[in-house]
Amino acid sequence: MASGSSFLSTVPQLMEWGLRGPKPSSSRAMRLKIGAVLGFLALWSIVSTAVVVLKLFNPIFFPGPWVVAGALVTLAMKGQLWGHIGATLERVALGFSTGALLAIGLGLPSGHFRVVRNIVEPVVELLRPIPPLAMLPLFLVWIGIGETSKVGFITYATFFPMFLTTVHAVGQMDPLLVRAAQSLGARPSQLFFRVILPAALPDMLTGLRLGIALSFFVIVISEFIGAEQGLGFLINDGRSFFLVPQMLGAAALLGLFGYAGNALVRLAERRLLRWQHP
Amino acid sequence: MTKIQITGVSKAFGNGAPALAAIDLDVEAREFVCLLGPSGCGKSTLLNIVAGFLEPTTGRVLVDGAPVTGPGADRGVVFQEYVLFPWLTVAGNVEFGLTLQGVAGDERRRTAERYLDLVGLRAHAEKFPVQLSGGMKQRVAIARALANSPSIILMDEPFGALDAQTREVLQEELSRIQRVEHKTIVFVTHSIREAVYLADRVVVMTSAPGRIKQIFDIKLPDVRDRFAPEFTQYESEITRVVKEEVAKVRE
Numbered sequence: 001m002a003s004g005s006s007f008l009s010t011v012p013q014l015m016e017w018g019l020r021g022p023k024p025s026s027s028r029a030m031r032l033k034i035g036a037v038l039g040f041l042a043l044w045s046i047v048s049t050a051v052v053v054l055k056l057f058n059p060i061f062f063p064g065p066w067v068v069a070g071a072l073v074t075l076a077m078k079g080q081l082w083g084h085i086g087a088t089l090e091r092v093a094l095g096f097s098t099g100a101l102l103a104i105g106l107g108l109p110s111g112h113f114r115v116v117r118n119i120v121e122p123v124v125e126l127l128r129p130i131p132p133l134a135m136l137p138l139f140l141v142w143i144g145i146g147e148t149s150k151v152g153f154i155t156y157a158t159f160f161p162m163f164l165t166t167v168h169a170v171g172q173m174d175p176l177l178v179r180a181a182q183s184l185g186a187r188p189s190q191l192f193f194r195v196i197l198p199a200a201l202p203d204m205l206t207g208l209r210l211g212i213a214l215s216f217f218v219i220v221i222s223e224f225i226g227a228e229q230g231l232g233f234l235i236n237d238g239r240s241f242f243l244v245p246q247m248l249g250a251a252a253l254l255g256l257f258g259y260a261g262n263a264l265v266r267l268a269e270r271r272l273l274r275w276q277h278p
Numbered sequence: 279m280t281k282i283q284i285t286g287v288s289k290a291f292g293n294g295a296p297a298l299a300a301i302d303l304d305v306e307a308r309e310f311v312c313l314l315g316p317s318g319c320g321k322s323t324l325l326n327i328v329a330g331f332l333e334p335t336t337g338r339v340l341v342d343g344a345p346v347t348g349p350g351a352d353r354g355v356v357f358q359e360y361v362l363f364p365w366l367t368v369a370g371n372v373e374f375g376l377t378l379q380g381v382a383g384d385e386r387r388r389t390a391e392r393y394l395d396l397v398g399l400r401a402h403a404e405k406f407p408v409q410l411s412g413g414m415k416q417r418v419a420i421a422r423a424l425a426n427s428p429s430i431i432l433m434d435e436p437f438g439a440l441d442a443q444t445r446e447v448l449q450e451e452l453s454r455i456q457r458v459e460h461k462t463i464v465f466v467t468h469s470i471r472e473a474v475y476l477a478d479r480v481v482v483m484t485s486a487p488g489r490i491k492q493i494f495d496i497k498l499p500d501v502r503d504r505f506a507p508e509f510t511q512y513e514s515e516i517t518r519v520v521k522e523e524v525a526k527v528r529e
Binding site (some may be wrong): 176179180181183185190194201 | 379
C-alpha cells in the first residue's frame with residue numbers, strides 16, 4: 001500500500017476512496033489530531049474566560065487550562081508532585097504486574113487442562129460479577145490502610161479480565177499446533193512456553209491493555225481512602241480544600257499515564273506480533 | 279524388518295458406532311504405504327492412532343517393537359492444514375524440533391538449510407508463514423518433519439488443500455525426497471492417482487466401520503510416469519475396488 005500517495009491499486013482502496021474521498025495522508029491525519037486537541041483546549045479556555053468576564057459563577061469552580069497547568073507546576077516546584085506521581089505509578093506497576101502474572105500463570109493451565117479449568121473457573125465466575133469496588137472496604141479491613149491493600153486491590157481487580165482473556169486465548173488456539181509440537185518431541189513445559197504462550201499472546205495482550213486501564217480506574221478510588229500520597233489523594237485533598245485546579249491537574253495526569261500505558265502495550269504488540277503483518 | 283505393527287486395532291467414538299474395526303497391518307522399514315478410501319472410512323483415525331494422538335479402543339500399535347503410548351519425535355507428522363507455527367520464521371519452524379532437543383544454534387542452522395534446500399525454499403528462510411502460499415507452507419511442513427530426523431513420517435492428506443498443479447509438483451518432490459531420505463511413510467489420501475504415483479503399497483479401506491478391503495503392491499519403477507500403461511492399469515484396477523465401496527455408502 002502506498003500511503004501518502006493518492007494512487008489506488010486495490011479494490012478496497014478504490015471503494016474506500018469512492019465512499020469517503022481520498023484517504024488523508026498520515027502527516028495530515030496527525031495535524032488533524034493535534035488540531036483537535038488544541039481546539040479542545042481553546043474551547044475550555046474560552047468558556048473559563050467567559051465565566052470570569054461575564055461573572056457567571058465563582059471562577060474557582062472552573063479554572064482554565066493554564067490555571068490547571070500552573071497548579072501542577074507549583075506542586076512540582078515545591079517538590080511534592082513527584083512523590084504523588086511516584087506513589088501512584090509504583091502501586092499501579094506492582095499491582096498490575098502481580099495481577100498479570102497470576103492471570104497468565106493460572107489462565108494458561110486453565111485454558112489447556114480441563115481439570116484445572118473445572119477447579120478454577122467456578123470460583124472466578126462466582127467472584128467476577130461482584131464489582132471490584134465493592135470489595136475495597138473489605139481489603140482495608142483485612143489488610144489495613146497501607147501499601148499492601150492498595151497494591152493488592154489493583155491485583156484483585158485486574159486479575160479477572162486478564163485471566164478470562166488468557167483462558168479464552170488458549171481456547172481459541174489451533175489444537176493442531178499442540179499436536180504438531182508433540183510429534184516434534186515437545187515436553188509439557190516446552191509445550192507451554194514455546195507453543196501455547198506464543199499462540200495465545202495476541203489475545204492476551206488485549207487483556208493486558210484492559211488490565212492497565214482498570215489499574216488506573218481503581219487506584220484512584222483506593223487512594224481516596226486513607227492515603228497520604230498519590231494522584232487520587234491529590235484529587236481528594238483538592239476536594240477538601242476547594243483546590244479545583246489541583247483536582248483537574250491530577251485527573252489530567254492520570255489520563256496521560258493511562259494513555260502512555262496503553263501506548264506501551266501497543267508498542268510491545270507491534271514488536272511481539274510482527275509475524276502477523278511482516 | 280517390520281517398522282510399524284498394527285494388530286487388532288479398532289476405534290469407537292462416543293456415539294458407539296465403530297469408526298475402525300480390527301485393523302491388522304505391518305509396515306516395513308523404508309516402505310511408502312498409502313491408506314486409500316472414501317471419506318469417513320477411518321483412514322485418518324488410523325493415522326492418528328499411529329501418531330499417538332488417539333488411543334485405540336482395542337488392539338495395539340508397535341513401533342520398532344515398542345508400544346505407542348503418545349506422540350513422539352520418532353514419528354513426524356505432516357497435516358493437511360500445514361500447522362506451521364505462525365510466530366516463527368520458515369527457518370525457525372524447520373529448526374523447531376532441534377531447538378526442543380537443545381541442539382546448538384550452528385548445527386540447527388546447517389540442518390535447516392539442508393532441508394530448506396531439499397524443498398527449494400532456502401531463499402525464503404526468513405519469511406513468516408503468513409507470507410507463503412499453500413504449496414510453500416506444505417514444503418516447510420515437510421522440511422520441518424524431516425529436519426527432526428524421525429524414522430517414520432505420517433502424512434494426513436497433506437496435499438488435499440492444494441490446487442491440482444501444485445499437488446502434482448509436490449507429489450514429484452516427495453517422491454524425489456523419499457529416494458534420498460528413505461523414511462517409512464504412511465500417507466493418507468483419497469486420490470487414487472496420488473496413491474499409485476507415490477506408494478509401494480496401496481491399502482484400500484472400506485467404510486463404516488473402516489476395514490482393510492484389499493492391498494495392492496505397486497510394482498512400478500521409483501521414478502513413475504503418470505501416463506505409462508502400467509500406471510493407468512493400476513489406477514483403473516484400484517478405482518474399480520474403491521467404487522464398490524463408494525456405491526455401498528450411497529445405498
